[in-house]
Amino acid sequence: MSVIVVGGGLAGLSAAHTLLERGANVVLLDKQGFMGGNSTKATSGINGAGTQTQQEAGIPDSAKTFFDDTKKSARELARDDLIRVLTGRSGDAVNWLQDKFGLDLSKVARLGGHSQPRTHRGNAQFPGMVITYAQMERLEDLAVSDPNRVKILKKARVTKLLKEGDAVIGVEYTQGGKTQTLHGPVILATGGYAADFSEDSLLKKHRPEYYNLPTTNGDHCTGDGHKMAMLAGANGIDMEKVQVHPTGLVDPNEPEAKVKFLAAEALRGVGGLLLDKHGKRFVDELQHRDYVTGKIWENGQFPIRLVLNGRASKEIEWHCKHYVGRGLMKRFENGDALAKEFGLEPAVLKKTFEDYNQSVRTQKDPFGKKFFSGEWSYDDFFHVAIMTPVLHYTMGGLEIDDESRVLGAGGKPIPGLFASGEVAGGVHGANRLGGSSLLGCVVFGRVSGDSAAKYLLMSASEAITKAGGRLGQISGQVSGAAAPASTPAPAAPSSQAAGKAGTYSSDEVAKHKSKDDCWVIVDGQVLDVTSFLPDHPGGEKAILLYAGRDATEEFNMLHDPKVIPRYAPDSVIGTLKK
Template structure:
């Protein structure tokens, strides 16, 4: 089968690529970053699924109909029923696919805001977005080495134009790589993400929600609405572009309170029992309400700063997150209620009253703020993990209009032949407000749907596309006729080479020497006794530069191992290893 072009190397693009391969297709994946993964790697709460094996094992009586109703309610009746049915109806299969095909542990199930049942899945030890995305990413990169005639990956490739034939069908793309413009041909799946970091001159945020322009964002700087703009330039219809989700719990770094990019406090922290308290140490909202509702209540409350507080049981339940945030200086641990009251600047009696009032609510199961689900009573003599919160631009519900087959719709209401969209680039799925845990789900579900649809389209139209494109596709047609000729041409990409073996070096450095390299233009870190010069890798890090800069000139072993598999360094940054730490 001829190739399909997937634009974007996040979870939606990866899910589309794997589905295409399962259907016998070939994949050319173009990603404008130097390291695939996108915002999917940052997702910390988990992936939703209704009727999964994990839910059945835990005795959770959930199903896709209940999930549909929850999503419909959250969307404020603005999402399309057909897309919600796809999202919720295929959710259980999506989670099972991840577990069965990629061997992932998604056995822990929690309840996030707006859900009537626990249905957000994650593993036991690591952050789910990173684990799920890395599993797919590594599998695809291995296939690019072992099967280059079927899988080709080009990183730092920015798609500049969608190509159409005289009938209006999309037949390929122009992309810029290494300073040169190249062309590639085949149907296109757009999986470029949202526009919540779109602060460019033609910003969709500025055009559709100018009042949110000054807010910080949780998104990587690659989320500038590229796919939306490319498709709308060739006649695609945009939908709900004004629907921008402001997440209530962005983590404020006390050292950089005005930083434009914030780390996200996972919704799971509230799901396991975390409380939102104002500067007087008082609750003011149901912590498990929809994101837009909680954000509104935070803006209404004049007693700032707002803090998220986890007690001992909640901290233990989500220990990895707490360690991660504490390690980054975004969360503090307090040993006992007196220390916590001092942090708030209130009396111990005032904090005790907050806990006593909440315990009465837990016992009565009746909350004046409307909370319905509780994780137990609070003790004053306990330990606490605490962070300062601020609302942040997080997710864009709007995007390209698609149908239930992930086909991009034009302004006349008809599908554009050869063009598909999956993940945050597509609109109409979540309406006015997305439920927590449905971001990763939307990537996987519509990634798979778009892969299925593109494979079916290609089977039906390959010969017609080749004939219409004429001489311009002559070289490609010859290649497609024979998989035994993997030589690169101007219309195809070179397969990703095998990851090089890490440097063998006799260099040995003291920690004092490492500590001297602590600037953005000269940065070393230590991981498991290895010294890494990560200066050139810094802009390619999927978690953003700040995640590395926090450990400049220091030992980052604990934080690194908390989040990464040991093979990440030899696979993705072998050239960074310059030696070992002197004993």
């Protein structure tokens, strides 16, 4: 029998790898055609206390300090048992990622609400993408090399949890127009509901005042796991606790777009300032997310801009370059150009900078800021982007215990059902700290994997005992329906793509720049990505921005060259004429 993991984001992937480490078999189902989920969009990093990176940097952090920071953020909804797991296993989670997957997490920053720098990332690329891709590629390789142990089903939408008495014994799912079943214990890692604009929207039910806000979430975040589990008897807790992130990037060309790209909290962590339309500060930029969001709304002087000086820009140069490339951020070479962008006299910004410098020098800030990153100069270069609050994360979800077991009537675990990641409620209380989303996925992904493997072993032992040791019978009783074949990761372009190969000029490619006919150029290859748009984890807009033109620089900033032959071989239709 295999453990069924529902969801191919970082929580599901971490659970799958842990199950394999414990000797269990895995079937992973993901309703998208390309795994990764929102985990690939995480831009600030992953928290960890007491890590090797911190020790080498001389940062005096500890699990206790991290626990205290998290409990303060969670406020009245703090669950000490879950926070203790999250923070106590945080250092081990970061070390696991570095040791098992060879990841670079050598840089550490302090985000809002943290008393120590503990948010880890590498020197390039978004950390969520790097971490998730490393696990995703490893699992897909295993699905090819050891298909008896690992099966991956993409575009497989789980619609129902199967029960026998009180226990969950499998799932019903649809794939390719067919309805099928799988049997085994289930780990739900289906994400949140901050893009649930469906008819039975959990967002509209629990926070109707947020329903019309823009979101950072992909359209797959519709609370599927919550709805299925609650129909099966699971408890939902804190469902009204929906986090509105203060810094969603406003695209000047599409200011009303429903889906926004998130401005990494690390931008404020390295010293970025939030200024209103008058060029004035109005908040401690490193306060908790809900506090900063509240101050933005209270201040009401839009547009709100996030401004980075030269030092901050260099510290997080890759992010700035990426945002500029997407048209979401601008660079200004001096203070006068920045003042012109605001429509203000230079003296206004000079005073804002001098007031801030006074806070740096005295360590007394009118907005309560405690951690500074040096003084500002008007004679500097700057990166600037317009900000708006956006739906980001749902703290509410399925009630779990400290073993990731989903709880039902009377607070008792539902046998055979586990949850990890954003679908699990109570981990972050009333407000989540930046950098703890990826951490929650890894920590509780690993905890759920441990618990499900233990449950599977106990179930097999009980079945053997009841059957009086007739192992042949047990094989049939435990295995249930045979798992379907996996969807292996292709290693090279298909014959279909090869058959369409041709050469195209830049002018020819430029004719294909709509959502219904989208071509791009990457490293001299011409790709027809029209059919791939809905499957792209970064959303359609990330590709459409480069429709009809060369996307090589942006693509190579984010992806390894093997991404195209592995995930989109049929998109390659030829080469660019020289």
